[in-house]
Amino acid sequence: MAEWFKEHGEKDDVVLSTRIRLARNLKGIPFPNKMNADDAQRGIDLVEGALEEMNYTFTKVDLPSMSQAEKQKLVEERYISPNLASSSLPCAAYISEDQKVSIMINEEDHLRIQCIYAGFEEQKALELIGRVDDYLSEKLDYAMHEKYGYLTSCLTNVGTGMRISYMLHLSATVMSGAADSVFAAVAKLGATVRGMYGEGTKSAGNLFQISNQTTLGRSEAEIAASLGETLGSIISKERELRAKLSEKKGLILEDRIMRSYAIVRSARIMQSKEMMDRLSDVRFGIGLGIIDDADYTTLNDIMICASPAHISADFGIDGAVERDVKRAEMLREALNR
C-alpha cells in the first residue's frame, strides 16, 4: 500500500485530502499536560497492548531513535503532529498497514486517532476511523462523561472529540480576492479556516484547511453533514470563480500557469515557498485543462516529498541552499516525464 498522498481521491480538483481525528483519553491516567513519565509510559503500554490484538496491523514508529528530520518528515506526511515530534514526554505513534490511519499517544490527549485520504472521502474516512475507535473503545477504558461525551485536555474537543479537516486548493477564491468574504461566511457556518499545517500556520500555495469548530452537542454524523454542506458551497464557489477567471482573464491566466509550469520543470534552485506557489498555478492549470501532461497525484506527491524534512532525511542534506538545489532537481524529474 502506498502513502495516502500517492493515491487518487474524489473532487481532487479542489480537495487535496480528508482527515479525521478523534481525541480520546484513558480513565485513571492524568491528562498529558499533567502527567509524568511513568503515567505516559503506562498509557503507551495500554494502547500498544490493545493494538497488538487488533485484526488490522499497526506498526510502531520508533520516535526516540529518530532524528528530528525523520520525525519532521512524518509531520510533513501528516501522520504525526508538530507537537508530538517535539514532545519531551514518553510518546509514541503507530501507523496502519495501509497507511491510512495513525495513532499518536501522549500528544495533547492520550490518544489522537487519525485517518487520512487523498481527495474528498468523508464516508470512507468516517467508516475506517469508526472501526478503529470501536475496537479500541472495547479494549480501553476511555474517559467519558455521561452527559458531555469524551473528555479531552482542551475544552474545544470535549464531546465527540472529532475534528474533520479538508485540505483545499482555493486558487481562484484567492486570486479573485474573494477569500476574506468566503472565509467569513465559513466561520458563520461554524467551520474554521487555517493554514496548511494547522492552527497558527500560514497558507502556502493557496492551500487551506477547513474543519469543524464544534465537537459538543451533536453527533459525529451531524457534524460531518454540516461541515460537508459548508465544504460543498466552498467547492462550488471555487469552481464558479475558476470558470469566471478563465473566461475573463484566460490569456493572462494561461500565461501565468505556463510560466510556472515551465519554471518548476527548469529551475536549478527552488525554495519551498516558491514551489508551493508554482505548483498552485500548475494545479490550477490542470483544473482548467491547460495542462494535460501532469496530474494532481504527481503534484501532491512531489509537494510532500520535496518538503524540507523529506529532503534532509532522504538525502542527508542539511544546508538550505543544497536543499533548494535538490528540490529543483526532484521537481524536474517528477514533472518532465
Add this chain to the structure above:
Amino acid sequence: MAEWFKEHGEKDDVVLSTRIRLARNLKGIPFPNKMNADDAQRGIDLVEGALEEMNYTFTKVDLPSMSQAEKQKLVEERYISPNLASSSLPCAAYISEDQKVSIMINEEDHLRIQCIYAGFEEQKALELIGRVDDYLSEKLDYAMHEKYGYLTSCLTNVGTGMRISYMLHLSATVMSGAADSVFAAVAKLGATVRGMYGEGTKSAGNLFQISNQTTLGRSEAEIAASLGETLGSIISKERELRAKLSEKKGLILEDRIMRSYAIVRSARIMQSKEMMDRLSDVRFGIGLGIIDDADYTTLNDIMICASPAHISADFGIDGAVERDVKRAEMLREALNR
C-alpha cells in the same frame, strides 16, 4: 541573400553586429537642416542616378508609400534611422542586393551610407563601404574642405564622416556591476557607449553600442584600429567576467538562465522589454555552454522579427496586448525546435 541578422559573424559571443556609416553631402545643395523640398528632391535624383549605373544593385525603398509600421520595421532592422522614418522632407533609402549596405538620402546629411554585418566584421565592412563610397565619390560632387575633409551637418562628423558602431552583449559586465567603470574607461579611450537604438536610447537586454567619437584629424584606418583596440579590451573583460561569474555563482546563474529559457519557450504574453532581458540570459547561457540547443543567430533573428513594428507590419496587429501575445507565440515557435 538574407538580412544581416540571419547570418553568423565572428566573436558573436559578445559582438552582435558591426556597423559603419559614412556621412556625405553634395556640393551646391543646402544641408538638410536648411534645404527645401526642391533641394531635397534634387539630392535624391542625383544619388539615384549615380546608383543606377553602379555594378552593385540597390533597391529603392518606397518610403512615401509605406506605413509608419513598415518604416519602423526598417529602423528595427537598422537599415534606416528613426529620423529618416519620421522625416517630413522628401527623402529616400536604398538597400543593396545582398542587404549589407543601405543609403539614406536627406537624413541629417545628404547621404548616410551604411554597411552592417552580424558579429565582428570590421575588415569586411570597411572594404565594402569603401567600395561604395569610392564609386559614389566619382559620380557625385561631395562637399569637402581641403584641410578638414568631408563637410557634414553636425560638427561631430566633419572629417572622415565615419562612425563605426559595434553592438555588444555585455551581460557579465552589467551583472558584475563593472559597467560604469568599463564605460568610463571606454570614454577615456575616445569611444562612446550608447543604448541599442543610438543616441539617447536606453540599453535593453544588456546590449550596448560602442562607437568612435572622433571623426576628424585621423584616417579611417587609424580610427578603426583605435576603436578595434578598445573593443578588444571590452570583449576580453566581458569574457573574463563571464568565466568568473560562472565559477563563483555557477548554480545561481544556471538557475536564472534556465528559468529565462523556459519562460521564453512557454509564456503566452511577452512584452518587448522582457523579451530582451530573457534573451540576454539565454544568450549568456549559450556562451557558457549551459544551453546547447539554441544559437546566437536564432536569437538575433527573433529579437528583431518580434520587435513591435515587425509584428505590427507583418501581422497587421496594432494593439499592445495582441502584439505581446503574438510575440510570445513567435518565441515559442523559434525556440522550441
